Amino acid sequence: MNQLEQQLIDEYQKGLPVCSRPYLEMANRLGASEGDVVSALSRLKQDGMLSRIGPVFNHKKAGASTLAAMAVPEDELAAVAERVNAFAGVNHNYAREHKFNLWFVVTAPDQDQLQTALKEIELSGGYKVMSLPMVKSHFIDLGFKVKWQ
Amino acid sequence: MDEISQLRLRKAIQDGLPLTQQPYLTLARELGLTEDQVMQTITDWQDDGMIKRFGLVVKHHTLGYTANAMVVWDIPADKVDDVGEKLSACDAVTLCYQRPRQLPEWNYNLFSMIHGQDRETVLQQLAEITEQNGLSSFKRDVLFSYKLFKQCGGQYVQALKRPELKRQSL
Numbered sequence: 126m127n128q129l130e131q132q133l134i135d136e137y138q139k140g141l142p143v144c145s146r147p148y149l150e151m152a153n154r155l156g157a158s159e160g161d162v163v164s165a166l167s168r169l170k171q172d173g174m175l176s177r178i179g180p181v182f183n184h185k186k187a188g189a190s191t192l193a194a195m196a197v198p199e200d201e202l203a204a205v206a207e208r209v210n211a212f213a214g215v216n217h218n219y220a221r222e223h224k225f226n227l228w229f230v231v232t233a234p235d236q237d238q239l240q241t242a243l244k245e246i247e248l249s250g251g252y253k254v255m256s257l258p259m260v261k262s263h264f265i266d267l268g269f270k271v272k273w274q
Numbered sequence: 275m276d277e278i279s280q281l282r283l284r285k286a287i288q289d290g291l292p293l294t295q296q297p298y299l300t301l302a303r304e305l306g307l308t309e310d311q312v313m314q315t316i317t318d319w320q321d322d323g324m325i326k327r328f329g330l331v332v333k334h335h336t337l338g339y340t341a342n343a344m345v346v347w348d349i350p351a352d353k354v355d356d357v358g359e360k361l362s363a364c365d366a367v368t369l370c371y372q373r374p375r376q377l378p379e380w381n382y383n384l385f386s387m388i389h390g391q392d393r394e395t396v397l398q399q400l401a402e403i404t405e406q407n408g409l410s411s412f413k414r415d416v417l418f419s420y421k422l423f424k425q426c427g428g429q430y431v432q433a434l435k436r437p438e439l440k441r442q443s444l
Binding site for chain 1: 284287288289290291293295296297298299309313316317319320322323324325326327328329330331332333334336337338339342344355358359361362365367368369370371372373374376379380383385389391415417418419420421422423424425426
């Protein structure tokens, strides 16, 4: 990863400029050209370093969401995960080391649609869904501090 | 801006901004809005907290942070706010939420996340956090991830009854 790519990750996980030429403004601040910034971002995206450039929405204000878990026999896990992933509202689906071994976030436009989605996921997945909606956040998301080697 | 336009803009940006010279103008043209309307709405959403953070969203795993532990804690109700504050102040902690217990199978009410370059580092960080904040008497469990099946932004806005927007998004 080159220096500009590292700087972009260090400086712009928050506060992306909202102006007509945001990549130019970023370029000016980092002492690069607009074209360099755009190609660096494009490379980071292509290499899978970024999931996107854009908003992280507040779960509570943006709609309804929950963290859900299933206890699935290990030999069925990949197949169940695939069926769960087929739902558009599912993101961040991980296998974790626990009896509850499949953990995923479900989002929906509102609470009713979220509950419907959870029921459908349970039916399609074939295992009971445990839903653990956020009660309170203690965390202010400022991005992730990468320790460059 | 009307509600449908707001929803369409949310849908258009939830997967990322386009990598054009004037990304807000690109969005505006797709949505039949002006560049100023798009920029103003995004600014308003940041001001009112609808958008928590606006920028590069990294994938920890590809950046070399392959160990990802969800550390869950069983904390009494009168202490959970305090412990939540302490955990969220730790550098290594990347998320800290209270969630309900689901008895009898799930007895943890505080969730924190630690991303590290390897498992040993994460366990070491957790030991330090536990020690420094006096948390060793609380029951906890560490759920390392061992496979990533899906990772994308929250799809809050779905299936709008308008033509789908097709473009390369970042």
